[in-house]
Amino acid sequence: MVNGASGTLEDRLKAEAARLGFASCGIAPAADDPVRAQRLEQWLGDGHHGTMDWMETRLHHRRGPQSLWPQARSVIALGMSYAPAADPRALEAHPDRARISVYAQGGDYHDVVKRNLKALARWIVAEEPGAEVKVFVDTAPVMEKPLGELAGIGWQGKHTNLVSRTHGSWLFLGAIYTTLELVPDAPHEDRCGTCTACQTACPTDAFPEPYRLDARRCISYLTIEHKGPIPHEFRAAMGNRIYGCDDCLAACPWNSFAAAAQANRAFLPRAELAAPKLAELLALDDATFRQVFSGSPIKRIGRNRWVRNCLYAAGNSGDPALIPAVQALLADPDPVVAEAAQWAADQLHGALPRKPACPTAATAP
Template sequence: MEERARALGFDALAVTGPEAVPELPGRLAAWLDAGHQAGMGWMADRVAERAAPATLWPAVRSIVMLGINAGPQEDPLAVLAARDRGAIAVYAQRRDYHDVIKGKLKELGGVLAARGGADLKVFVDTAPVMEKPLAAAAGLGWQGKNTLLVSREVGTWFLLGAIYTTAELPRDAPIGDRCGSCRRCLDACPTGAFPGPYRLDANRCIAYLTIEHAGPIAPEFREAIGNRVFGCDDCLAVCPWNKFARDAREARLAARRELAAPALSDLARLDDAAFRARFAGTPVKRTGRARFLRNVLIAIGNSGDRALAAEAERLLADPAPLVRGMAVWALARLAPDRLPASPPADETDPDVLAEWHAARNPGVSRAGPLAAAGQRPA
């Protein structure tokens, strides 16, 4: 099976069991009780199944964990210095990994079923499955201080999939934590999303804020977001284990070069049809145009490039309130003299009005729904 997995493009395969992480229910409950899931209410849904694989599928006897090296060939943080360009997370510059990996898992599962007649189910981040703890239990790597899987062979650039099967398979042994005293991933986070090692507060995470969060992003995070328009690679890219990762170019998912550092001016001009066409087949499309342009306008506001003020000015009249509100903020940052003295008479959205109030009354407490967001923007 391992030979077939390699042929399909997987870089790692290991087996664990449904009972392998007995501490998971307690860990998950503590994380949820702290509110660190932010607006991801689905993390609390079916929590019993998420914490215990046998609750999700009582027939499961073995869990095959697989990983694909999705590491970049160039420094993914270099784009952060190009303030007129948008930074898109490495994984999102490719075809949606859910589609790619699920197909490979089904093919590999077919091989497993044909050999032993076992039943199986395949999962790729679309069901209540805790892939990272299970992958660590199987020995694919260990969960680093940023909570992501780290491998001696692939570093931090892992995409994971799981096969639950009724077959009794030999278990692989976990490996110990190799992070030592290093805390580069923790210190690299622009918004301080790690309350401590091995703890992530999604309320402050740029990946969550720019992808999952549906509303306006709280003002205290906007400057730190910089030009990250979809996701954040900082805590992955700084991991020292990446330099030991073996080259796996043949296993890498093909990246679309035009998504590596797109011009903010081009992104700001995308209407709904153009957005869908540009990001067809990628994870970006699932976020939707309004959220994406919200992020683009934050990047424009952080650019310091007055030439981009025209893009923000034009989007003051966008049909989406989320876009209009961020256009106010961006224009107030770049060219406050070009921002009208008051909002249009027909503007009624409370969040957009709150942005106008803040822009025209700097230093005054925010009015409207955003005032209550604080450091928990969800």
């Protein structure tokens, strides 16, 4: 024990996590879970991961904490709140504006969460000098959501994301693996009940059944991970969503307990990303795109995929004022962008009111 601090190590750990900005902290054993591993194998076997090949490539590490690091004895599961101040679905009524997923409107969560995970890991080593630790956030082969449920900070809802009774669906997750034998918390019980709000909210029917997501139909996957043209069957359903989709999360009734005041300030939305105009986004070249999205998770998809998404939104807008911006991209060097521009132009021209037909000589009075 350092500096004469009182309380169990687990209590002091959770207090330090809270001081560092984590809204949730729980502890789970690091033993692999054969049941969850089997579910993951089935999901991959059904092809529901789409082109996310890394999910399959490192399946052996995703089976559980000790498959990745055999020396691990405990997992510390942590969550940071990014609860929005308003319902993100409100922009659906403004088709000239683009909808960007709440999580991507502020600072890059990878950097923020990892920085604080490292700070907590340093605290652990200072308290217990013999301890070894490893920190993970999103990019490693770690199943954060099942671990979060096992550690008691929430449960995997029917939309497959973690749900907290306190923070709703708005948690960024991270994990610390350690060689310490910590006292685990009780797993969280499922509180979805008979509710199907998240299932019915999905614009593309991406849930073949509760607790199973077919990523190939998910707008978040299609706008962020999918390369090439997005299948025609999903374009209209995308509406004005250009990066991710919050609909299944926002529909969850447990969000009524989440408060924006609990969100980490690093995730507050940038003014220019809260409700951006499609016309302005369509004009971004590569250099400007990189400048605008420096320090944002959006940067990783690149200008071409970004403009592709914006063109689908433009085509769905029914706004003829966007035709010049769309037509400017018909000859774009990227063939996927050019095809999306042609689709958008066809949609917008088709939405124009028809001029009354001129009377013919036979029908004129």
